[in-house]
Amino acid sequence: MAERKADDSPFPSFLGLSVFYWKSLPFCLILRKIINVMLKEKINNLLAEIEKLKAENADQIEALRIKYLSKKGEISALFDEFRTVSPEQKKELGQLLNKLKTDATNRINEMKESFSDKLGAVADLDLTRTPDPIELGTRHPISLVRNKIVDIFSRQGFVVADGPEVEDDWHVFSSLNFAPEHPARDMQDTFFITRDPDVLLRTHTSCVQSRVMMKQKPPIRVLCPGRVYRNEAISARAHCFFHQVEGLYIDKNVSFADLKQALLFFAKEMFGEETKIRLRPSYFPFTEPSAEMDISCDLCGGKGCSFCKGSGWVEILGCGMVDPNVLENCGIDSKVYSGFAFGMGVERITNLKYKVKDLRMFSENDTRFLDEFKSAF
Ligand SMILES: [Zn+2]
8 A cells, every 4th residue: 555645644633643653554544434433423413413403482593503504513513524534435424414514404494484484473463453343242121120120229228039930829829918719819810830739830029028027037128029920811011921029128117108218219210310109009918008109201291191191100019018917927026017018010110111012022032122222221
């Protein structure tokens, strides 16, 4: 083999090898081979590393670019080492090294592109845009009016009491002083579920009052809103179910004047400050004395119109002082306590407030009708 000159040596001087060793051919060849193998291994390791490169943001991508591709990066360092490779290895290692540089460049560009896609997607997202509107529904007019009634009496100290819709004869009739032969017990008026024992759908919410009286000692001031059932032919003016709100106040020295004051307050709050009330004697089994209450017609201001049939007054509820028999039936001493009760149909009040002509519209679920109440209350 031909001898090499020292200045031909591809080995860097920092290896500290003397001219003497450069001229030692077998040693030189072994060293070159070692360097070639080491370089090849480094390139392969980096190729594997680059395949798995990952970054979560632009800063990390830039850091990877600097690490591998900058002038002082790992791949540039390999190119420096490449200068020491023996000529017969240059082709193979050169190709491998070029592949490494291309792969690294491609991988980093790939990551940049996918990250800018994500940035683009974020840029398209306008958080200030008005979202698609979700159409709000409306409360049912019966609910609106019932809530208003409850609110007005709540301000007078009444609290809401609840009870079952499937009731027994005692709570619906007997405890409330209905005579055994009272027509309300007739099949024509009441939906019976069983007879003897009588189980039925309540015909009024007064049964909630009798339940409260049996359970609670006076003073009692409750409001009983709820659905009731009567066996009636369905028409524009009658339905087999409707809603009531009844009230009961029992304490010592409760008088008819208290009843009138409570109801006058309700009428003014519900129908307006100018509203007047009128109490007419009437009869109910559970109150004595009993009365029907009218309010002045708000359409004609009491002058008389077709709505109030020329009378200037419109009937809205029944009321009276609780019959002593009812108090005793429910375990309350009628010589110590007295009380008043009242009851109104929510549909009736809703008709007066919103002039709904047909009672059936409340239960038809026609959204055109229900939409009319969007702005109410
Ligand atoms: Zn009128």
